Amino acid sequence: MDTVVYPARLIRTMDPAVPTAEAVAVRGDRIRAVGTVEELMEYPHARLDRRYEDAVLLPGFVEAHSHAGTGTVWQDVYVGMLDRTDPEGRFWPGCTTVDEVLDRLCRAADELPDAETPLLGWGLDPLHLGGAPLAAAELDQVSDVRPIHVMHANAHLCAVNSATMRRFGIDSGTDVPGVITDDRGEPTGVLQEFEAMALVGELLEGRGPLTIDATALRRFGQAAVNTGTTTLTDLGTTRLMDDDGVALYRDVVDESYPARLSVFHFGAGVGDPSRPLPEAAARLGELAGTNTDRLRFGHAKLMLDGSIQSFTARLMEPGYYGDQPNGMWNVTAEEYYEAFAAFHRAGALIHVHCNGDEATELFLDTLEAVLTEHPRPDHRHTCTHSQMTTPSQYRRMAALGACANVFANHIWAWGDQHLDITLGPDRARRMNAAATAIASGVPISLHSDSPVTPLGPLATVKHAATRLTMSGRVMGQRERISVQQGLEAMTVGAAHMLKMDHEVGAIRPGMYADFAVLEQDPLDVPPEDLGDVPVRGTVVGGAHHAAAGDSHL
Numbered sequence: 001m002d003t004v005v006y007p008a009r010l011i012r013t014m015d016p017a018v019p020t021a022e023a024v025a026v027r028g029d030r031i032r033a034v035g036t037v038e039e040l041m042e043y044p045h046a047r048l049d050r051r052y053e054d055a056v057l058l059p060g061f062v063e064a065h066s067h068a069g070t071g072t073v074w075q076d077v078y079v080g081m082l083d084r085t086d087p088e089g090r091f092w093p094g095c096t097t098v099d100e101v102l103d104r105l106c107r108a109a110d111e112l113p114d115a116e117t118p119l120l121g122w123g124l125d126p127l128h129l130g131g132a133p134l135a136a137a138e139l140d141q142v143s144d145v146r147p148i149h150v151m152h153a154n155a156h157l158c159a160v161n162s163a164t165m166r167r168f169g170i171d172s173g174t175d176v177p178g179v180i181t182d183d184r185g186e187p188t189g190v191l192q193e194f195e196a197m198a199l200v201g202e203l204l205e206g207r208g209p210l211t212i213d214a215t216a217l218r219r220f221g222q223a224a225v226n227t228g229t230t231t232l233t234d235l236g237t238t239r240l241m242d243d244d245g246v247a248l249y250r251d252v253v254d255e256s257y258p259a260r261l262s263v264f265h266f267g268a269g270v271g272d273p274s275r276p277l278p279e280a281a282a283r284l285g286e287l288a289g290t291n292t293d294r295l296r297f298g299h300a301k302l303m304l305d306g307s308i309q310s311f312t313a314r315l316m317e318p319g320y321y322g323d324q325p326n327g328m329w330n331v332t333a334e335e336y337y338e339a340f341a342a343f344h345r346a347g348a349l350i351h352v353h354c355n356g357d358e359a360t361e362l363f364l365d366t367l368e369a370v371l372t373e374h375p376r377p378d379h380r381h382t383c384t385h386s387q388m389t390t391p392s393q394y395r396r397m398a399a400l401g402a403c404a405n406v407f408a409n410h411i412w413a414w415g416d417q418h419l420d421i422t423l424g425p426d427r428a429r430r431m432n433a434a435a436t437a438i439a440s441g442v443p444i445s446l447h448s449d450s451p452v453t454p455l456g457p458l459a460t461v462k463h464a465a466t467r468l469t470m471s472g473r474v475m476g477q478r479e480r481i482s483v484q485q486g487l488e489a490m491t492v493g494a495a496h497m498l499k500m501d502h503e504v505g506a507i508r509p510g511m512y513a514d515f516a517v518l519e520q521d522p523l524d525v526p527p528e529d530l531g532d533v534p535v536r537g538t539v540v541g542g543a544h545h546a547a548a549g550d551s552h553l
C-alpha cells in the first residue's frame, strides 16, 4: 500500500511532543508519520501529493455536543435572530423583530398546498426580540385556521396558534406543567419543556429537531465538512431502541459518510421511558458491539433542567436576576438516579444536560453516590453545557473524574440577555467558566449544541477566547482561554470525553487520518476573526471532502 505524503503550509498537530510539522504521511485510513517532506519520502512506497501545499492542516474538529436535527430543521421556516447558513450553503438572514417573524411565516404559508397543512417554524427566541411576546395571539395573525408550531431556538419551548390548541384540546382545563396561562387562566400558546411540548408533538409528523431521516443525516455530514469537523455527536436520540432507527444510522453512516458519528441514547427526560432501564442499558451494550470506525453506539444522554434564557434552568441561590421563579426539571431526582445508575453499571458513558448550577449540583451528588456504590475508573461522565458551574463544583468535578463540555457559543448568542435580563452582570461574567475549569484540572471541550447555535468549531473557539457578546461587550474577561487552549478543547479535549482520543483529535502516528483543511493558521489571525477563517473541507480516514461551494479539492 502507498504511503501518501502531504506537504502543507503548516500542520498544527495538537501533539505536545511535536506541535507543528511541514508534512504528514498517510497510509490507508491512518497517519503513518509526521515530519519533513524529506524524512517522509524515505518511507517505503512513499508518494507525494501536493494538494494541501498552500493550506493549513489541523486535526479534524470534534463536536461533542451537536444534534443530527441540524440536518432536519432546514425543512421548516427559520425565524431566528442570528444570520445562518444551511448545510447546502444557502444564507438565511435573521429576523430581528416580531413583524419580520410574522412576515416570514406568512410568506411561507402562501407556499403551502392547502389551508390544513401545518406551518412549522424554528429558531425563535423572544428574548432576542426585546422580550416581545410571540404566542397564539401573534401567530393567529398569520392564520387562526391552519395549525402553526414554532420551535424556540433552545428546543425547550414552542409557540403554537389557536388552531393548534383547538386540535389538541389545550384549554383552561389542561393541567400539564409547562402549559403557560394568562391572568384569566387561558393558555397563551407557549409550551415549556418536554411534557408540555409532547401535547402537540404529533403536529411535527416526524419533523422536530429530534427527528431524523436519511436526508437529514446526509445534510448533517455536509455541515461537518463545511466547518472542518470530522467527528460529530448526535447527543440524544430516541431511535436506538427500535431496529428501524438503528438501521437508518447504519445505512447512511457507511464508509463514505464524511464524518464519524457518535450516537447517544436519550436515557431519561426525553422520549418514551417504557422500556425498562436495565434492558435499555443492555441493548446499548449490544449495539456497541457492532460499532464501526465511522459509527459509534453505546453512550447515554440524560436531560436534567431547562434553559437559562427561557428561565427554565434550575438555579441555586440567589436565583434569577429579576427574582423570576426557579426553572423546571425534566426528570425527578429519583428517576435521574435510577437512569444514571443503570447506564453507569452497564458501562455506558453518560453525558448529562446541566444548564443551571442546581442541575450541576444534582449531577455531582448523583455521580458521587453512584461511584460510591459502583466504582468505575476512567468513566469520563460529562456535565454538558455546564453554564453556571461554580469554582467549588469544578473542584468536585475534578475529584470525581468528570469532564465539562462548556457552552461557549452561548456567550455570544445570549450573553447580552444574560447580562441584562436573566442572571445580571455579576453571575453572567462567571458563566461558561472555561478558564476556571482548566485551572481546576477538569478536562473540557466547547460546543455549539447545533442546531441551537451554528455548528462551527473555529467560531466556538473564538467565543471562548474573546467572550464577546453579540453587542460587543466582554462578558467576564478572567474566564477567557487562549486560542491554543480552545483548539485543544475542540480536538483532543472533545475526543477525550467521547472516549475517542486514542483514535482522533491529534495528528500523530497511528491515529485516523482526519484533518481540517484551512486557508489560514488559526493562531495567526486576531481571535475575533477566527470564525471567518475559510474552511476548504476535511479529510476523514484519508478520504477528501470539499466544503459546500469550495472548488479547491
Ligand SMILES: [Zn+2]
Binding pocket: 065, 066, 067, 235, 449
Ligand atoms: Zn443539546
